[in-house]
Structures are given as structure tokens and as C-alpha cells.
Amino acid sequence: MPAHVLAFHVMVTPETVSPGDIFLLQTAAGPYTSASAEFMGKTIKLHRTENNRLLAFVPVDVNTTPSKYNLLVNVGEDTFPSTVTVQSKEFETIHLTLPEGKVTLSPENQKRAADEAELLNNIWKLNNDKKWNGGFSKPLSTEISTEFGVKRIMNKKKTSVHRGMDFRGKEGTPVKSLNAGTVVLNKDLFYGGNTLIIDHGMGLYAVYMHLSEFRAAKGDKVAKGQTVGLVGMSGRATGPHLHLSVKLNGVSVNPESLFKLEL
Numbered sequence: 054m055p056a057h058v059l060a061f062h063v064m065v066t067p068e069t070v071s072p073g074d075i076f077l078l079q080t081a082a083g084p085y086t087s088a089s090a091e092f093m094g095k096t097i098k099l100h101r102t103e104n105n106r107l108l109a110f111v112p113v114d115v116n117t118t119p120s121k122y123n124l125l126v127n128v129g130e131d132t133f134p135s136t137v138t139v140q141s142k143e144f145e146t147i148h149l150t151l152p153e154g155k156v157t158l159s160p161e162n163q164k165r166a167a168d169e170a171e172l173l174n175n176i177w178k179l180n181n182d183k184k185w186n187g188g189f190s191k192p193l194s195t196e197i198s199t200e201f202g203v204k205r206i207m208n209k210k211k212t213s214v215h216r217g218m219d220f221r222g223k224e225g226t227p228v229k230s231l232n233a234g235t236v237v238l239n240k241d242l243f244y245g246g247n248t249l250i251i252d253h254g255m256g257l258y259a260v261y262m263h264l265s266e267f268r269a270a271k272g273d274k275v276a277k278g279q280t281v282g283l284v285g286m287s288g289r290a291t292g293p294h295l296h297l298s299v300k301l302n303g304v305s306v307n308p309e310s311l312f313k314l315e316l
């Protein structure tokens with residue numbers, strides 16, 4: 054899809070998205086030192102890059118109603134209005150059976166899951182400088198077993214939207230970092246099992262779950278394609294696979310839409 058020129062130097066790619074997607078907003082920095090965008094009631098900071106551009110990734114929540122939405126870019130004294138179209142998308146519904154203790158939580162596990170949710174929410178609040186470089190690549194070359202956005206009915210009663218992407222993988226298969234970044238968490242979590250989180254900067258985080266082993270630790274700077282863990286089935290998993298989540302400004306986005314961006 055061609056990038057759409059909003060004004061003399063503001064671009065949105067792609068200009069039509071599906072619920073759960075990410076889009077890229079960019080402008081030549083010119084004399085401006087800062088810029089921000091307004092989209093769906095949220096303010097998004099644009100980051101300056103090494104080649105003198107200002108850019109931001111913008112998330113579209115999976116529950117967004119298909120429509121045209123206004124996008125305002127504020128650069129210096131100027132405001133550039135435009136729209137982004139969110140098209141409708143059908144998400145599949147699947148049934149799965151899990152150990153009952155992982156679906157109906159004991160009071161201790163409820164407390165643990167709530168504490169861990171808070172720990173993660175505090176991570177998403179950080180919006181650090183750009184660490185990624187060039188396009189984002191897949192962590193495994195295997196096929197996808199469960200796509201992003203699939204509605205799952207667990208043990209015939211509890212429903213949850215799958216806010217990540219599952220890659221098939223044998224236990225012990227090396228998992229690669231999507232891009233350059235810094236490890237901000239490696240911890241055994243109730244749902245995610247051994248979970249590794251990489252901060253790519255600009256509010257973007259990659260979350261790798263159910264690992265059998267970590268190959269990187271909190272504070273490590275990692276390169277694109279570097280092995281950061283091994284496939285496993287720790288936490289709430291029915292078999293060995295990699296669950297990859299991508300969080301942008303606290304919103305879970307479809308990793309596929311990130312892989313498609315030309316950066």
C-alpha cells in the first residue's frame with residue numbers, strides 16, 4: 054500500500070488497518086525539536102531518529118469498532134489533520150482444554166496473577182528512546198498455531214481474546230530477538246511461565262512466553278536475531294510453543310502487522 058502524504062511531509066503507513074494492528078507515523082524533523090499526535094483520545098510522542106526524521110508507532114486496540122478515525126499531528130506550531138481507516142476483520146473462535154487450576158484460580162494464584170499484571174503494567178508505562186534498527190523479524194521460522202485476536206473458550210466457560218501469536222516449536226528450539234533492544238524482565242510468571250521482555254524503545258515491547266530456558270537476562274542489550282531463550286511449555290500452555298506478544302503504549306498489537314512494516 055502506498056504511503057499517504059498528509060501534508061508536505063507527514064506520512065502514515067499503512068493508511069487502512071485492522072483492529073489490533075500497528076501503524077507508522079513519520080515526518081521530516083525539519084527545524085522542529087518535538088512533535089506529537091492525537092489518536093483515539095490518546096497523545097502519542099514522536100521520536101527523533103538518527104536520519105533526522107520524527108516517527109511513532111501507533112496502536113489500534115483489537116476491540117476498536119471499524120470506522121474512519123481522526124489523526125492529528127502537532128509539529129511545532131502546526132497541526133496536520135488526517136484520518137486512518139479501521140476496516141472490519143473476522144476473528145476465529147476456538148475451544149481449548151486446560152488444567153482447571155489455570156482457568157479457575159485459587160485465591161493465592163489470583164493474588165499472584167494480579168501482582169504480576171501490575172508488574173507488567175508498570176513496564177508498559179516506560180517510553181524509552183528508540184533501540185530498534187531496521188525491520189522487525191520473526192522469532193522462529195515455524196508456522197503459526199494460533200493467530201492474534203482469536204477468541205478462546207477455555208474449559209467451555211471462560212473466554213479470552215488471544216492477544217499474541219503462537220509459533221509452533223519443539224522444546225529447546227532457539228528463540229530469536231525481533232530486533233535490537235534491552236531485556237527488562239526475565240521471570241517465571243503464572244500465565245506466561247518463563248517470560249522474557251525486551252524493550253525496543255518508543256513504547257514498544259516484545260514478550261516471549263512459556264520458555265524452557267532463558268538465554269538473556271534483565272539488563273542485557275541484545276541484537277536482532279540473537280537467541281534470547283528456548284521454546285518450552287512453562288506457565289499456562291497445552292504443549293511446547295512460543296507465545297509472542299507485542300505491547301505498544303500498553304496496548305497488545307498483532308505482531309504480524311509489525312513484521313509487515315518497512316522500516
Ligand SMILES: [Zn+2]
Nearest residue numbers: 217218219296
Ligand atoms: Zn498464545
